[in-house]
Amino acid sequence: MQPDDQARLGSGACELLRAFLAPFRAGGISCLVVFAISASIALGWSKVRGAQGPAQNSRVAVWLCDRDGDRVFGLDRDLLVVKSVALRAPIEVEARPDGGAWIVSSVDADPLGPHRLSRLLHDGTLAARTPLGPILDLDCDELGRAIVVDLAGAGARVSAFDANATAVWTRAWPGALCAAAAAGYCLVGTQAGELVRFDLNAPLASPLRLNFGGPISDVATGPSAGRWWVLDASGACRLALLDTNLTVLWSRPVGLHALHIVPTAGLERVWIADTTQPHVRRFGPGGVLEVDRPNMPLGGLDRGCGAAQGSGLFAAPGALLRLDGLGQNSPGQAGFDFLVDVSATRG
Numbered sequence: 338m339q340p341d342d343q344a345r346l347g348s349g350a351c352e353l354l355r356a357f358l359a360p361f362r363a364g365g366i367s368c369l370v371v372f373a374i375s376a377s378i379a380l381g382w383s384k385v386r387g388a389q390g391p392a393q394n395s396r397v398a399v400w401l402c403d404r405d406g407d408r409v410f411g412l413d414r415d416l417l418v419v420k421s422v423a424l425r426a427p428i429e430v431e432a433r434p435d436g437g438a439w440i441v442s443s444v445d446a447d448p449l450g451p452h453r454l455s456r457l458l459h460d461g462t463l464a465a466r467t468p469l470g471p472i473l474d475l476d477c478d479e480l481g482r483a484i485v486v487d488l489a490g491a492g493a494r495v496s497a498f499d500a501n502a503t504a505v506w507t508r509a510w511p512g513a514l515c516a517a518a519a520a521g522y523c524l525v526g527t528q529a530g531e532l533v534r535f536d537l538n539a540p541l542a543s544p545l546r547l548n549f550g551g552p553i554s555d556v557a558t559g560p561s562a563g564r565w566w567v568l569d570a571s572g573a574c575r576l577a578l579l580d581t582n583l584t585v586l587w588s589r590p591v592g593l594h595a596l597h598i599v600p601t602a603g604l605e606r607v608w609i610a611d612t613t614q615p616h617v618r619r620f621g622p623g624g625v626l627e628v629d630r631p632n633m634p635l636g637g638l639d640r641g642c643g644a645a646q647g648s649g650l651f652a653a654p655g656a657l658l659r660l661d662g663l664g665q666n667s668p669g670q671a672g673f674d675f676l677v678d679v680s681a682t683r684g
Contacts, residue, residue: 395413395417395419396413396414396419396436396459396682397411397412397413397419397420397436397459397461397682398412398413398414398681398682399411399412399413399414399416399642399650399657399679399680399681399682400412400430400432400438400440400457400679400680400681400682401430401652401657401673401676401678401679402427402428402429402430402440402652402676402677402678402679403427403673403674403675403676403677404426404427404428404443404446404674404675404676404677405426405674405675406673406674406675407423407424407425407426407427408421408422408423408424408427408674409421409422409424409427409430409438409440409457409461410422410673411461412657412670416657416659416668416669416670417670418670420460420461421461422457422461422463424440424442424455425442425443425444425446426442426443426444426446427440427441427442427677427678428441428442428443428452428472428677428678429441429472429474429475429677429678430475430678430679430680431475431476431477431483431680432477432680432681432682432683433456433477433481433682433683434479434480434481434683435458435459435481436458436459436682437456437457437458437459437464438456438457438680438682439454439455439456439457439475439477439483439498440454440455440456440457441453441454441455441469441472441475441485442455443472444468448471449471450471451468451469451470452468452469452470452471452472452487453466453467453468453469454466454467454468454469454475454483454485454498454502455502456483456500456502464500465500465501465502466502467498467502467503467504469485469487470487470488470489470490471487471488472485472486472487473486473487473488473493473513473514473515474486474514474515474516474555476516476517476518476557478497478518478519479519479520481500482497482498482499482500482505482518483497483498483502484496484497484498484516484517484518484523485497485498485516486513486514486515486516486525489509491509492509492511492512493509493510493511493512493513493514494507494508494509494510494513495507495508495510495513495516495523495525495535496508497518497523497537506523506537506540508535510525510527510533511527512527512528512529512531513525513526513527513528513533514526514527514528514552514553514554515553515554515555515556516556517556517557517558517565518537518558519558519562520562520563521536521537521538522534522535522536522537522581523535523537524556524565525556526549526553526554526555526556526567527552527553528552528553529552530548530549530550530551530552530553530569530571531546531547531548531549531553532546532547532549532553532556532567532579532583533545533546533547534546534583545582545583547579547583549567549569549577550569550571550575551569551570551571551572551575552569552570552571553567553568553569553570554568554569554570554574554595554596554597555567555568555596555597555598556568556598557598557600557607558600559578559579559600559605560578560600560601560602560603560604560605560606561603562581563580563581564578564579564580564581564586565578565579565580565583566578566579566598566600566607567579568591568595568596568597568598568609570595570596572590573590573591573592573593574590574591574592574593574594574595574609575588575589575590575591576588576589576590576591576598576607576609576620576624577589578605578624587623587624588624589620589624591609591618591620592618593609593610593611593614593616593618594611594612594613594614595609595610595611595612596612596639597609597610597639597640597641599640599641599642599643599649599651600643601643601644601647601649602643602683604643604647605621605622605623606619606620606621606622606627606643606647607619607620607643608641608643608649608651610638610639610640610641610651611638612637612638612639613636614631614636615631615632615633615634615635615636615638616630616631616632616633616638617630617633617638617641617649617651617660618630619647619649619664627647627664628660628663628664629664630660630664633651633653633658634656634658634666635653635654635655635656635658636653637653637654638651638652638653638658639652639677640652640677640678640679641679642679642680642681643681644659644681646661646662647662648660648661648662648667650669650679650681651679652676652677652678652679653676654675654676655671655672655673655674655675655676656669656670656671656672656673656676657669657670657671657673657676657679
């Protein structure tokens, strides 16, 4: 990163931004892809198939971002490709309640360059788009609004976008890194370790604030109304469950180098993937360690999504990995260029 970039973002934010967007600068991709394809044979994964024949009309159950392939894929519940959408360097995806998806793409394939927010319909048709600054986080609330943290000229900002990709709420917030929204509230985590909860229905109201501790790498909506998942990026990384007033219900170190939370909707259960080793863990009620998998078929893990009965899907270079509810390997999907994000459709 050039000195002027550091001045613009702030040294602390630059370091965490590098971690968030490390796959852009990752090396050895070809070896990982070859390994992914080999592993797919050993694990019984299906090779990626184009959207053709009867499968083309199947409902999309999972959306994928293949950054290096310049594609967004829609997979059915068997993880067969049923949609394929050309999009320059897609890096984040969040499924919408209507079966479509919000996508953030890097216009110049540069993590510090211009980005774009796009809305896809359930059939992959482009419905709306708007320009963004360098992206830090993307979420989607139950109303289908996109919640975005990006870098504007004056620093970090948090915005909510409607179905037309029009900003309906925006707040500049120095050091903002991640955000999640539900039930009319938006929770923001910052580089300084602060949690800030905004009321989207009362834009002039003062937010609720909590000094949580280390830099907040991710936040997510919790297992029930008003609850929130929080992950900090310091030390062994601390996972916590908070209530609507930001009271910590429980917290524990996850013992992994992690940046993102992979929650299971409606359950007090969350997966955490190590970004440096092929290692994932699942934590259950009260923070109990339920599954420990230090021998995943591939490394380069980061983002994922929870699935039925406590199972999990994880984006890895070249492949989508799937674990069942007991943490055992389950048929996934291989043959991609470089997957960076995955999101399951709702309902």
